[in-house]
Amino acid sequence: MNFTIQAEGVRKRFGATQALDGVDLHARQGSVLGVLGRNGAGKTTAVRILATLLQADAGTALVNGYDVAREPAKVRASIGLTGQYASVDELLTGEQNLVMIGQLLDLSGRQARVRANELLAWFDLTEAADRPAKTYSGGMRRRLDLAASLVGRPSVIFLDEPTTGLDPSKREDMWDVVRSLVRDGSTVLLTTQYLEEADALADEITVIDHGRVIAHDTPEGLKQIVGGQTLTVRPVDPGRLDDVIAIVGELTGTRPEIRNRAITAPVTDDELFGAAVERISAAGIAVTELSLHLPSLDEVFFTLTGRTTELQEAA
Amino acid sequence: MSAIATAEAVPTTVTRAKDPLRLLRHSLVLAKRNLIGVTRNPEALIDVTLQPIIFIGLFTFIFGGAVANGSQHDYLQFLLPGVLAQLVAFAGASIGVNLNTDIEKGVFDRFRSLPIARSAPLIGAVLADIVRYALLCVISIGFAYALGFRAHTSAPEVFAACLIVIAFALCLSWISVFIGMLARTPGSVQGIVILIMFPLTFGSSALVPADTLPGWLEAFTDVNPITHLVGTMRGLMLGGPVQSDLLWTFAWMAILLAVFVPLALRAYRRRT
Numbered sequence: 001m002n003f004t005i006q007a008e009g010v011r012k013r014f015g016a017t018q019a020l021d022g023v024d025l026h027a028r029q030g031s032v033l034g035v036l037g038r039n040g041a042g043k044t045t046a047v048r049i050l051a052t053l054l055q056a057d058a059g060t061a062l063v064n065g066y067d068v069a070r071e072p073a074k075v076r077a078s079i080g081l082t083g084q085y086a087s088v089d090e091l092l093t094g095e096q097n098l099v100m101i102g103q104l105l106d107l108s109g110r111q112a113r114v115r116a117n118e119l120l121a122w123f124d125l126t127e128a129a130d131r132p133a134k135t136y137s138g139g140m141r142r143r144l145d146l147a148a149s150l151v152g153r154p155s156v157i158f159l160d161e162p163t164t165g166l167d168p169s170k171r172e173d174m175w176d177v178v179r180s181l182v183r184d185g186s187t188v189l190l191t192t193q194y195l196e197e198a199d200a201l202a203d204e205i206t207v208i209d210h211g212r213v214i215a216h217d218t219p220e221g222l223k224q225i226v227g228g229q230t231l232t233v234r235p236v237d238p239g240r241l242d243d244v245i246a247i248v249g250e251l252t253g254t255r256p257e258i259r260n261r262a263i264t265a266p267v268t269d270d271e272l273f274g275a276a277v278e279r280i281s282a283a284g285i286a287v288t289e290l291s292l293h294l295p296s297l298d299e300v301f302f303t304l305t306g307r308t309t310e311l312q313e314a315a
Numbered sequence: 316m317s318a319i320a321t322a323e324a325v326p327t328t329v330t331r332a333k334d335p336l337r338l339l340r341h342s343l344v345l346a347k348r349n350l351i352g353v354t355r356n357p358e359a360l361i362d363v364t365l366q367p368i369i370f371i372g373l374f375t376f377i378f379g380g381a382v383a384n385g386s387q388h389d390y391l392q393f394l395l396p397g398v399l400a401q402l403v404a405f406a407g408a409s410i411g412v413n414l415n416t417d418i419e420k421g422v423f424d425r426f427r428s429l430p431i432a433r434s435a436p437l438i439g440a441v442l443a444d445i446v447r448y449a450l451l452c453v454i455s456i457g458f459a460y461a462l463g464f465r466a467h468t469s470a471p472e473v474f475a476a477c478l479i480v481i482a483f484a485l486c487l488s489w490i491s492v493f494i495g496m497l498a499r500t501p502g503s504v505q506g507i508v509i510l511i512m513f514p515l516t517f518g519s520s521a522l523v524p525a526d527t528l529p530g531w532l533e534a535f536t537d538v539n540p541i542t543h544l545v546g547t548m549r550g551l552m553l554g555g556p557v558q559s560d561l562l563w564t565f566a567w568m569a570i571l572l573a574v575f576v577p578l579a580l581r582a583y584r585r586r587t
Contacts, residue, residue, distance in 0.1 A: 051428050052427070053424060053427050053428060073430050074430075076428055076429055076430040077430040079428060080428075081424070081425070081428040083421055083424055083425075087420070087421035087422050087423075087424045088422070088425075089348060089352070089422050090420075091351060091352040091356060092348060092351055096348075096351060100344055100345075100347075101429070103340075104341055104426070104431050104435075105429065105430070132355060148425060149425075149428075152429075
């Protein structure tokens with residue numbers, strides 16, 4: 001099997017910190033690989049190694065078949081990188097930023113301007129094209145940064161937490177962009193702290209923690225491991241917690257957990273939510289929260305790392 | 316430029332990136348970026364606009380009475396070529412500060428992920444400084460003329476003096492680039508560069524005739540590149556022999572490039 005992005009046993013140490021401790025990553029051409037992990041898990045280090053900004057201490061990494069350590073220039077010719085912080089030049093206008101990148105990619109001045117304007121239009125930045133990037137909002141900067149990484153029509157795109165800090169509506173816009181890039185045949189490696197985001201975009205998800213891969217699966221497979229949806233009920237009156245536990249426990253057939261004055265329980269049956277709403281209102285319990293959602297990253301890690309521990313104990 | 320090409324031949328870069336024309340083109344694109352930054356941030360020009368006026372004014376009126384037999388006019392004649400060398404040396408601090416800031420902000424991550432030579436952003440920044448140093452020369456000479464300075468030579472010779480001081484400044488500024496790659500914060504870059512430039516410029520023939528100095532200091536000023544640069548410029552602006560100082564100046568320029576360009580590039584590659 002040939003992978004467009006292929007990393008095997010990549011290790012990297014910074015002083016006393018083992019940032020990556022033997023990480024494998026694989027992405028097929030035209031797919032989205034989601035790399036899910038908490039802050040400091042090693043996601044950014046992995047991206048920087050794949051994008052030739054950092055040298056790994058050990059292991060191999062190939063992008064488009066080129067070794068990132070031995071043929072970095074060939075790798076750079078086919079990748080686009082959008083960092084966690086938007087790396088645009090604040091003093092240049094949006095258009096100047098993109099034209100500069102185009103010229104560095106050996107486009108003529110005219111070609112670079114044409115490409116810049118295409119991208120500005122696509123990312124809804126045409127009106128702001130002549131303003132210095134420092135006047136842009138956070139979301140506009142992210143878009144400009146992403147546009148800058150697409151000037152050379154890269155076939156492999158690294159998106160390092162592209163939506164961290166964006167408000168939800170802007171996040172959806174970013175997701176649409178990622179989907180259209182993949183439709184055009186690009187391969188995307190996306191790091192994120194949100195299972196929801198990985199679930200929405202990725203064909204496969206690699207979960208890393210403390211520099212190690214702790215799970216690799218399709219979104220469906222991962223959700224089977226960590227549990228699908230979670231039902232959360234938060235009664236107004238904490239005195240009704242026991243009543244809520246009784247109802248939720250009976251409906252889901254599980255022992256609900258209490259966290260922070262809210263009851264949570266895993267849900268497998270989609271129709272169960274309606275029943276929960278009916279039963280709780282019939283019991284006359286006022287709630288401040290009643291929701292169905294995918295597990296948070298903390299819950300994913302709780303399940304995955306808890307599982308790992310159990311396995312180790314069993315072995 | 317040969318020192319730059321040699322430095323580029325060290326590992327990792329491929330054939331295409333070594334193409335000198337392509338490197339020059341990329342460097343010019345990046346130099347333009349630096350210049351646009353300057354126009355958006357004019358206070359970054361203080362060291363090449365106000366500083367020359369303050370240095371020339373202060374030195375003429377403070378030292379002028381004490382040196383050159385009490386004639387401020389004579390001292391200004393002596394001072395201008397020297398203070399020009401000192402001013403470009405100090406103005407070199409800003410390139411290290413700016414590069415250090417750029418790296419902290421992440422703009423360089425983008426450049427490093429592009430298929431361009433790693434040295435292009437550094438060379439671009441150095442080339443952009445030509446404009447700053449040219450402005451420094453125009454303002455210094457203009458202000459000195461207003462105070463009564465008169466060149467004893469022809470306009471082409473004064474122009475040549477300016478070209479040499481700018482060319483020298485471009486070579487000297489690689490020290491600042493190197494420190495900009497090493498230092499942890501932009502503020503410390505400024506401090507370190509100024510710390511180097513103080514003894515280098517004051518311990519030269521820039522402000523006083525070197526033969527008034529104690530023997531051990533004269534030994535230092537005799538080899539100091541600033542002394543040879545100033546000697547060349549005095550010859551070109553006021554008349555007198557130039558050849559020996561000019562050769563020493565070119566030799567120093569080559570040494571500065573040969574030492575600090577590779578050091579700066581290595582420090583840049585290692586910086587993550």
